[in-house]
Amino acid sequence: xxxxxxxxxxxxxxxxxxRLIPFFERYGILLLILIxxxxxxxxxxxxxxxxxxxxxxxxQVSWQSMLALGVFMVIVTAGIDLSVGSIIMxxxxxxxxxxxxxxxxxxxxxxxxxxxxxxxMFNGIGITLLRMPHPFIMTLGTLxxxxxxxxxxxxxxxxxxxxEQIRVIGNGKIKLDVFFGEGAREYIPTxxxxxxxxxxxxxxxxxxxxxxxxxxxxxxxxxxxxxAGINVDRILIVVYTLCGFLAGIxxxxxxxxxxxxxxxxxxxxxxxAIAAVxxxxxxxxxxxxxxxxxxxxxxIMGILRNGLNLMNVSVFWQQVLIGSIIILAVYIDxxxxxxxxxx
Amino acid sequence: MSDNLVLxxxxxxxxxxxxTALQNVDLHLNKGEVLGVVGDNGAGKSTxxxxxxxxxxxxxxxxFFDKEKVTLNSPRDSQNLGLEMVYQDLALAGNLPxxxxxxxxxEPTRKVGPFNFLDHKKRKQLTEEHLAKLKINVKSADxxxxxxxxxxxxAVAIARATAFNAKIVLMDEPTAALxxxxxxxxxxxxxxxxKLGVSVIVISHRMDDIFTVCDRVMAxxxxxxxAESELKNTSRDEVIGWIMGKKD
Ligand SMILES: Nc1ncnc2c1ncn2[C@@H]1O[C@H](COP(=O)(O)OP(=O)(O)OP(=O)(O)O)[C@@H](O)[C@H]1O
Ligand SMILES: [Mg+2]
Numbered sequence: 001x002x003x004x005x006x007x008x009x010x011x012x013x014x015x016x017x018x019r020l021i022p023f024f025e026r027y028g029i030l031l032l033i034l035i036x037x038x039x040x041x042x043x044x045x046x047x048x049x050x051x052x053x054x055x056x057x058x059x060q061v062s063w064q065s066m067l068a069l070g071v072f073m074v075i076v077t078a079g080i081d082l083s084v085g086s087i088i089m090x091x092x093x094x095x096x097x098x099x100x101x102x103x104x105x106x107x108x109x110x111x112x113x114x115x116x117x118x119x120x121m122f123n124g125i126g127i128t129l130l131r132m133p134h135p136f137i138m139t140l141g142t143l144x145x146x147x148x149x150x151x152x153x154x155x156x157x158x159x160x161x162x163x164e165q166i167r168v169i170g171n172g173k174i175k176l177d178v179f180f181g182e183g184a185r186e187y188i189p190t191x192x193x194x195x196x197x198x199x200x201x202x203x204x205x206x207x208x209x210x211x212x213x214x215x216x217x218x219x220x221x222x223x224x225x226x227x228a229g230i231n232v233d234r235i236l237i238v239v240y241t242l243c244g245f246l247a248g249i250x251x252x253x254x255x256x257x258x259x260x261x262x263x264x265x266x267x268x269x270x271x272x273a274i275a276a277v278x279x280x281x282x283x284x285x286x287x288x289x290x291x292x293x294x295x296x297x298x299x300i301m302g303i304l305r306n307g308l309n310l311m312n313v314s315v316f317w318q319q320v321l322i323g324s325i326i327i328l329a330v331y332i333d334x335x336x337x338x339x340x341x342x343x
Numbered sequence: 344m345s346d347n348l349v350l351x352x353x354x355x356x357x358x359x360x361x362x363t364a365l366q367n368v369d370l371h372l373n374k375g376e377v378l379g380v381v382g383d384n385g386a387g388k389s390t391x392x393x394x395x396x397x398x399x400x401x402x403x404x405x406x407f408f409d410k411e412k413v414t415l416n417s418p419r420d421s422q423n424l425g426l427e428m429v430y431q432d433l434a435l436a437g438n439l440p441x442x443x444x445x446x447x448x449x450e451p452t453r454k455v456g457p458f459n460f461l462d463h464k465k466r467k468q469l470t471e472e473h474l475a476k477l478k479i480n481v482k483s484a485d486x487x488x489x490x491x492x493x494x495x496x497x498a499v500a501i502a503r504a505t506a507f508n509a510k511i512v513l514m515d516e517p518t519a520a521l522x523x524x525x526x527x528x529x530x531x532x533x534x535x536x537x538k539l540g541v542s543v544i545v546i547s548h549r550m551d552d553i554f555t556v557c558d559r560v561m562a563x564x565x566x567x568x569x570a571e572s573e574l575k576n577t578s579r580d581e582v583i584g585w586i587m588g589k590k591d
Contacts, residue, residue, distance in 0.1 A: 208460045210450050213439075217447055220436030227398060227434035228448035229419030287438035 028336075029281060029296040036300065040307040047310055051186050059257060061302035062191035063088070063170070065295070066250035067266075067273035068280075069202055070120075070243030072294045075277055076206075076219045077239055078286025079135040083123060084247040084273055086146035088266035091115040091251035093150040095166070096159035096261035105165040112255065113248035119146055120244015124237035135240075143270070151263055160260035169194060170256020191253050198249070203291040215239060219286030275322065276301050279329040300325070347373040348410055349542050350395065350426070350511055355404030357390050364390040365566045367404070372511065377533060377543045379557035379574075381586050387566040388546045389431050392513045395544075396428040397421040419448070425510035429500045429517050431546075437489030441481060442470035444488055445503045473506050477532065493520040501529065505536070512536060513544045518552055530555050550579045564588050 040048045047053055067084045074081045091112035098111045123139055132138040172190030180186045206212035214235050217225045225232050254265060280297025282289025304325065308318045350372040357365040365387045372378050382388050393399040395406065397415030406413055408424045415421050418428070435444045443450075443466070451466050452459040470484040479498045481491065488496060497520050504512050514533070518526045526549075533543055533556045547553055553560055554574065561571040562585035570585045584590065 204460075208463075210452065210459070210461060213443060213447075213450060213461060217436045217439055217443070220438035221434070223432070224434040224436045224444075224447070227396075227418055227428070227430055229417050229422055230448050231417065287436070 029279075029293060029300075033296060033299055033303065036303050036307070040303065040310070044307070044310050048307065053306065053310070055187065055189050055192070057299075057302050057306045058192040058195070059170075059189045060306070061298050062189070062195045063250040063253040063257065064269060064272055064276070064302070065195050065298040066198070066246045066253065067269055068276040068294050068298050069199065069291070070246035071270070071273040072277045072280070072282055072289060072291070073202075073206070073215060073239050074135070074243050075274075075282050075284060076215055076286060076289055077236060078219045078222075079127070079236070079239070080139065080274070081120075081123065081240065081243050082136065082139040082270050083119065083142040083146055084243065084250075085266040085268060085270040086143050086150070087116050087119045087244050087247035088251045088254060088269065089261075089263070090119060090146045090150040091248040092255055092261040092265050093154045093159070095251060095255050096162070097153060099162050099166065100159055105163040108163065108166055109169075109252065112251040113245055116248020116251060117241055117245040120241040120247070121237065123244065124240030127240065128233035128236050154261065154263070156263055158260050158262040162255055162259055166252075167256040167259060170253040171259075172256070191257070194249075194253070198246070199291060199295055206291060211235060211238065216287055219288070221287075272301060275326050278326060281329075281333060347375075349374050349408070351407040351410070352391070352395060352401075353405050353407070355391070355394055355401045355406070357387075357394055357399060358402045363566055365394070365401075368563065368566070368568055370395075370561065372542050372544060374542055375537055375540045376559065377537050377545060377557045379553040379560040380544060380546045380563065381548070381553065381560060381582060382563035382569070383586055383588075386563040386586075388563055389515050391563070392428060392515050392544070392546065393430075395421070395513060396426060398428075422449075422507070425508075426513065427504035427507065427509040427511070428513040429497075429504045429515060431515035431519075433496055433500050435488045435496060435500060435503075438487065440485045440487055441474070441491075441499050441502075442466050442484045444499055445470055445473065445506050447503075449507065469506075473502055477502055477505070478528065494522060494525045497521060497525070497529075501532065505532075509541060511542045511544075515546045516548070517545065518547060518549060526552070550582065553582065554579060562586060 037049075067088065071081050071084055094115045095108055095112040098108045119142065123135075123142055126132055126138040126142075127135045168190055170191050173187035174190060174193070175184070176186045176188065177184055206215065214225060214230050217228070217230065218232055218235060222232055255261065276297035277289070277294055278284060278297070279300055280289065280293035280295070282293060301322065304322065305318060308321065348371060352368065352370040354367045354369060355365055356363070356367055368387070368391060370391065380388050380391070390399065394401045397418045397420050400415075406415065408426075413420070413424065436447065439447070446466050446469070451462040451469065453462040453465070467484055474481065474484065477498070479502060481495055488499060491499065497517060501514070501517060504514070517529050521529065530552060533545060536543055537556075545552065545556060557574050559571070559573050560577065560582055562569045562582065564585070569588070570590055
């Protein structure tokens with residue numbers, strides 16, 4: 001083999017490597033999930049991949065994923081929403097009070113998303129029209145306000161017991177007798193279906209509509225968006241409103257799952273949501289990230305918590321681990337970017 | 344001459360708090376005319392263009408398009424009147440591909456039932472056609488703008504301003520970041536627009552640009568009209584003098 005041939009081969013190898021970069025960029029995170037699943041399966045062969053445990057994971061992440069999806073959109077605009085954990089609690093309390101007041105179930109069901117919608121709109125209007133210097137400040141304020149109102153209207157005590165129709169969304173089971181025979185224990189949680197449908201809708205919204213495109217443009221360069229004639233304030237209000245609305249849906253799912261509204265509902269879940277979004281590869285500086293990535297981020301958090309619980313790892317160690325994963329995920333991202341822009 | 348008037352600004356002032364960026368500035372532009380605007384750094388050239396494009400609201404004064412008085416609330420309004428602008432700071436979203444930037448705010452869509460979805464295929468096709476027409480070389484229309492060189496970005500910004508059959512194009516220092524060959528391309532493009540009957544305003548600090556493409560030149564000095572002349576009645580030295588605030 002002469003020199004020229006050898007150089008050619010080096011070049012081919014390099015270009016294969018270079019061609020793999022976008023592949024990892026897009027699917028690397030799914031690879032990470034597969035590795036986690038494989039490891040946990042090896043460690044807990046009887047339990048981890050059992051139907052019961054897998055459905056448990058999905059039921060747990062379904063309400064958290066609503067927060068993550070909303071916060072993701074906000075982060076794409078280079079904003080932040082710290083109030084989603086409080087919105088979920090306030091919408092849950094509103095739902096509980098409507099239920100206790102004896103309203104029909106279909107009204108009760110609308111209460112949580114409606115409250116979420118209004119809370120989100122309040123954030124959006126505050127950030128744009130009141131010219132708050134940063135969304136961090138507005139939503140830090142409403143983090144306290146919304147939870148405070150939730151406790152005021154409920155008297156700070158839990159309210160339990162909702163109609164069966166309400167509980168279906170967070171706790172419903174779609175039986176799989178058709179596949180597993182009469183009376184089988186296998187089922188698909190309703191909340192999983194709802195989560196998939198909502199993620200799909202928002203994927204279409206962000207990737208295939210003009211407003212979706214504008215949301216990314218605002219995150220990339222708000223000045224450019226404005227110069228292109230886009231009403232940036234209006235789009236931001238839409239984004240924060242949708243984020244609140246999704247948190248309200250999360251409240252509805254949580255109502256079904258726990259059959260109770262309690263003062264600590266959703267406490268610190270805004271941080272979990274932000275963590276999932278960041279682990280999922282979205283840029284904290286806006287303009288970058290995918291819906292699939294958010295889904296992956298939510299699943300990584302969910303699988304990790306579940307796996308650590310199965311192995312009886314203490315909650316304290318779980319905190320340390322999750323924190324480390326956030327930093328590690330972002331660091332891998334930094335390395336990957338260095339690779340992609342190598343000179 | 345005044346029969347051909349396509350754009351006029353009368354007595355426009357613009358204040359930013361205590362700063363007076365423009366004070367009673369007049370400007371007019373005829374059909375198919377190339378107007379050069381010169382002035383020192385901070386003279387108010389960009390601010391005047393942003394007022395004309397609707398990005399800034401004038402503090403005082405009025406604008407006329409085709410002799411009709413208009414109020415611009417957003418660049419969208421001036422776009423609808425056939426005015427496009429290439430901003431000095433380029434105003435592109437680096438995280439988006441070339442095609443998305445060119446069509447930002449005016450994306451081609453297709454209807455599916457009651458919904459309007461982005462027509463990715465059509466956008467790509469229109470982008471490629473338009474880039475080819477302007478002889479702009481990039482790897483692909485899907486390349487992100489942040490991966491482009493300064494000159495390529497400038498080309499995308501110009502492509503954006505010429506993709507919608509504008510009647511008036513404003514260019515704020517379109518040649519500032521370019522190599523000699525690219526400068527030539529931009530100047531050719533301006534002359535081409537002129538041939539098509541498009542009216543152009545060019546801001547430039549380079550006398551070569553002004554004296555290659557312009558029909559008329561006006562100078563701003565500290566936010567006010569300072570001097571103005573048909574190109575054939577002035578000289579480089581005189582225009583340079585205007586920029587420095589000197590007039591005989
Ligand atoms: N958004 C703004 N806020 C406050 N002041 C501004 C703003 N934009 C421009 N100015 C001020 O207005 C004046 C004119 O600025 P402008 O950008 O129009 O100058 P210019 O003639 O385009 O200069 P250059 O040749 O450097 O581009 C300057 O004093 C500038 O500081
Ligand atoms: Mg300028």
